[in-house]
Amino acid sequence: MTEATAAERRTVLPCIKIDERGQAYVEARRCSACEAVVTSQPVACPSCGARNTLRPFRASERGVLHSYSIVFRSFPGVETPFISAIVDLDDGVTLKGVVRGVEPKPEAIKFGMPLRMAFDDALGRRDREGRSYVSYFFEPA
Amino acid sequence: MLKFSKAAGVGPEVLGAEAALNAMDEAQVSIKDIQALYAGSAFSGGIAQRLQKMIGQTGIPSASVSNACATGATAFREAMFNILAGDSEITLAVGCEVMPRGLLGGAADNGVSAEGLIGSASMPAVFAESGQEHAAKYGTTFAQFAKVSVKNHHHSTFNPKAIYQKETPLEEVMGAEMIAYPNTKLMCSVNVDGAAAAVVMSEREAKRRGLMNRAVKVRASALASDAFQRRNPTMWDVNTATRMAADWAYEKAGLGPDDVDLVELHDCFATAELLHYENLRLCGPGEAGRMIDTGETAIGGRIPVNLSGGLLSKGHPIAATGIANLYELSCHLRGVAGVRQVPGARIGLAHVVGLGTVSAVHILEKAN
Numbered sequence: 001m002t003e004a005t006a007a008e009r010r011t012v013l014p015c016i017k018i019d020e021r022g023q024a025y026v027e028a029r030r031c032s033a034c035e036a037v038v039t040s041q042p043v044a045c046p047s048c049g050a051r052n053t054l055r056p057f058r059a060s061e062r063g064v065l066h067s068y069s070i071v072f073r074s075f076p077g078v079e080t081p082f083i084s085a086i087v088d089l090d091d092g093v094t095l096k097g098v099v100r101g102v103e104p105k106p107e108a109i110k111f112g113m114p115l116r117m118a119f120d121d122a123l124g125r126r127d128r129e130g131r132s133y134v135s136y137f138f139e140p141a
Numbered sequence: 142m143l144k145f146s147k148a149a150g151v152g153p154e155v156l157g158a159e160a161a162l163n164a165m166d167e168a169q170v171s172i173k174d175i176q177a178l179y180a181g182s183a184f185s186g187g188i189a190q191r192l193q194k195m196i197g198q199t200g201i202p203s204a205s206v207s208n209a210c211a212t213g214a215t216a217f218r219e220a221m222f223n224i225l226a227g228d229s230e231i232t233l234a235v236g237c238e239v240m241p242r243g244l245l246g247g248a249a250d251n252g253v254s255a256e257g258l259i260g261s262a263s264m265p266a267v268f269a270e271s272g273q274e275h276a277a278k279y280g281t282t283f284a285q286f287a288k289v290s291v292k293n294h295h296h297s298t299f300n301p302k303a304i305y306q307k308e309t310p311l312e313e314v315m316g317a318e319m320i321a322y323p324n325t326k327l328m329c330s331v332n333v334d335g336a337a338a339a340v341v342m343s344e345r346e347a348k349r350r351g352l353m354n355r356a357v358k359v360r361a362s363a364l365a366s367d368a369f370q371r372r373n374p375t376m377w378d379v380n381t382a383t384r385m386a387a388d389w390a391y392e393k394a395g396l397g398p399d400d401v402d403l404v405e406l407h408d409c410f411a412t413a414e415l416l417h418y419e420n421l422r423l424c425g426p427g428e429a430g431r432m433i434d435t436g437e438t439a440i441g442g443r444i445p446v447n448l449s450g451g452l453l454s455k456g457h458p459i460a461a462t463g464i465a466n467l468y469e470l471s472c473h474l475r476g477v478a479g480v481r482q483v484p485g486a487r488i489g490l491a492h493v494v495g496l497g498t499v500s501a502v503h504i505l506e507k508a509n
């Protein structure tokens with residue numbers, strides 16, 4: 001974690017927020033009409049069309065591996081291999097992310113394996129103004 | 142349809158023009174007979190009017206279509222609906238593409254790149270994850286996915302319009318450079334340029350012109366977008382829209398999967414083809430692995446899939462693909478598909494699906 005104050009800290013995705021204590025978390029929304037869960041900020045519920053029903057909540061930091069790919073060829077400047085994962089959190093939120101702390105080999109990766117979310121610096125990446133960013137990572141739980 | 146290849150410094154309208162003229166010659170019409178034009182390109186804007194400047198500016202209604210990998214299929218549908226709406230008797234649909242090179246896809250950027258942080262947004266990885274979802278549920282293996290590439294490359298050896306006509310044995314497919322497990326380089330569609338075109342005519346007009354011996358009837362056309370699913374779009378869902386489009390098409394045609402003699406489906410990656418066996422109801426849930434193992438979808442099998450070589454070996458110029466697969470079906474329904482001809486083919490099904498998500502299914506029938 002960086003020394004910067006909460007107001008200065010930036011995140012890799014709009015749904016990653018920093019609370020007043022400086023702790024990062026994922027903000028999701030649940031529709032009070034149909035229970036659909038999203039991590040985007042739609043104008044109306046994309047599942048049922050209801051308006052003003054999407055209530056923000058702090059997503060769980062625990063989940064299980066739903067699917068994955070081991071990425072060997074990526075875009076320029078991105079270090080490979082890494083495990084690109086689809087993770088179902090305990091509260092119905094689904095996130096895409098990278099699993100760290102697991103060998104990037106099919107034998108080492110199990111569907112349904114329990115994972116926990118950790119927040120960390122975004123691999124040292126900086127924007128044009130030289131500012132650092134926070135991302136989430138998944139680790140075996 | 143043009144042979145797919147890497148175009149040397151020409152725009153998509155040049156490829157589209159050649160395909161359009163070929164299609165009009167085949168249908169024995171000229172640009173003066175065409176009453177509306179729908180042209181698609183996923184990467185170039187204003188393509189319909191650019192195309193008209195190449196083949197004849199007759200002032201007819203024209204529109205440019207962009208609808209991800211369903212672009213060509215959408216242009217075709219619009220050309221058909223223009224006739225059904227009573228506005229015309231003869232229309233032209235064209236799909237043409239000059240592709241950007243390199244890896245397609247890319248994550249949203251909130252200041253720094255999210256690639257390698259929020260997983261991978263590359264297309265090979267996205268479709269690998271879709272395939273691995275099937276593996277998690279049904280135990281589908283790397284080898285089963287790889288067999289799709291072996292089959293489609295084999296099919297392309299019978300298609301002179303495919304960019305490649307080369308056998309790729311299983312060991313070669315599995316041993317090729319790993320791009321995004323389980324998709325190796327030979328399990329990714331080929332990035333090429335190309336164009337395909339179709340002249341669409343009312344039945345009355347086709348009869349009047351004495352074309353019924355070669356005509357192909359559109360038995361059903363269906364387009365579906367991504368109905369809400371809990372993981373989509375965090376995990377792009379190519380299944381739901383495909384199932385919806387397929388079910389609507391079967392319903393409109395009054396036909397079922399058993400009536401279909403051949404299928405051209407969206408094998409953008411080898412992992413995708415197996416999912417679509419089930420999505421298009423060619424087999425039951427979890428039976429796709431068996432289908433590829435037993436050769437049911439290979440040439441000479443129960444229901445041959447991607448006899449053209451598919452996107453994996455014929456190539457995938459995005460906007461051309463949706464019309465090129467209608468072209469492949471038409472060759473079989475006319476009995477002119479040569480070595481790969483499905484004997485006595487009467488009904489063919491074509492499918493495309495693009496991320497975002499949108500899927501089109503067409504069912505074509507031999508007219509006479």
Ligand SMILES: [Zn+2]
Pocket residue numbers: 031032033034035036045046047048049050053
């Ligand atoms: Zn709702």
